[in-house]
Amino acid sequence: MHKSTVKNLLSVVLFGLLLAGCGNNQQETENKTGNDGPLAEGRWRATLTLTDTEKLPFNFDLTRNANGAYEATILNAGEKIAITDITINGDSVLMTMPVYGSQIKAKFNPKRMLGSWHNYAKGPNYQLDFYAVHGDSTRFETPLVADNATIAGRWAVMFIADDKSSKTDAVGVFDQSGQQVTGTFLTPSGDYRFLEGVVADRDLYLSCFDGAHAFLFKAYVNDEGDLQGDFWSGSHSHEIWVGYRDDTVSLPNPEKLTKLKKNGQQLSFSFPDVNGNTVSLTDERFKNKVVMVQAMGTWCPNCMDETTLYTQIYQQYKDKGLEMVALAFEAADSLPQAKPALQRYQKHFNLPYPILFAGKASKKNALQALPVLDSFTSFPTTIFIDRKGNIRKIHTGFSGPATGKDYEQFIANLKNFLDTLLSESA
Secondary structure, eight states, X not given: OOHHHHHHHHHHHHHHXXXXXXXXXXXXXXXXXXXXXXXXXXXXXXXXXXXXXXXXXXEEEEEEOTTSOEEEEEEETTEEXXXXXXXXXXXXXXXXXXXXXXXXXXXXETTEEEXXXXXXXXXXXXXXXXXXXXXOOOSSOOOOOSSOOOOOEEEEEEEEETTSSOEXXXXXXXXXXXXXXXXXXXXXXXXXXXXXXXXXXXXXXXXEESSSOEEEEEEEEOTTSOEEEEEEETTTEEEEEEEEEOTTOOOOOTTSSSOBSSTTOOOOOEEEBTTSOEEETTSGGGTTSEEEEEEEOTTOHHHHHHHHHHHHHHXXXXXXXXXEEEEEEESSSSHHHHHHXXXXXXXXXXXXXXXXXXXXXXXXXXXXXXXXXXXXXXXXXXXXXXXXXXXEEEEESOOOGXXXXXXXXXXXXXXXXXXXXXXXXX
């Protein structure tokens, strides 16, 4: 029998067994606000199916608030992602992720969920099979091992495409307590955010699910002490990777990766905000101000981390003469199509500076929107403009809070640079 046929039959059997456990009382329940649903509270273990052989595990807590409505919290290392938009309808549950708007759709009984995760940013039909079990706090199902490889520290890493046509240099940073491992990978375009997993003997397992990323890493510590492994991003991407210890390894300077085509060029743009009003860099609100122009997308987790920080920076420096504006390059082709995502983003961050629709998400479109740049390699990218309108710095990518000391150093450098720009006269 063909492998896919067997897989489909097993799915049907599992689905039937799950529904058999959902009694008539559940099927008669319809609660779009989640006040009476029968899902068990506490810790759950979930998996997303990436390939026929690989599943990405993650954990979440399910609770009920003071109004009786369900709320979930996804757990990735030091990050907690609150899901407050949960709908129960009969024996179905719908969880809508904050910021990104991706959704988990599942059938359930009190201690099991079976369904799929839909990531609309990657297209209307992109989905991964989802299964969750109540009462299981493990992430990776590995044996308890007393003597394990030491993963903690800094690693020089190389990710290599399956066809060997390209590679990406990265830096791995990890902490370890017993078998538990947390950390991330820094790349020139951004970090891989909050990874959590285990080491068992010489085998390393890490994962992250945040509503946009669905990352799974596996590796083996070879006899030379190097890491060799695989990296899956959803069901659409796979790379091999290798790493070796290097306490001094760093990425290329992110302020040297993108330059002006010609020295002295000034930036100019006009794009619509969420309400269709045109906002230009020549507007009065930007006059004689230090301006940070953030090229980003609401679909981009690194942009989300950056926006979290920039919102705080804006509040701290706005009275000293700082302005910001976000240029959003979206999965949608037009402002009407992109508007729900932009509004969701504004609401989530209570965004204090304008966010403008700058076009469909692509590096080519970003370069066309920002023609003074010699290249555009990464979302996010930030352009720093002084009070006289001169571009003083271009920062490519973003290393967020999962990178620890690298993130702290970035914040310190950013504040020092803003202090310098704001002290200058127009």
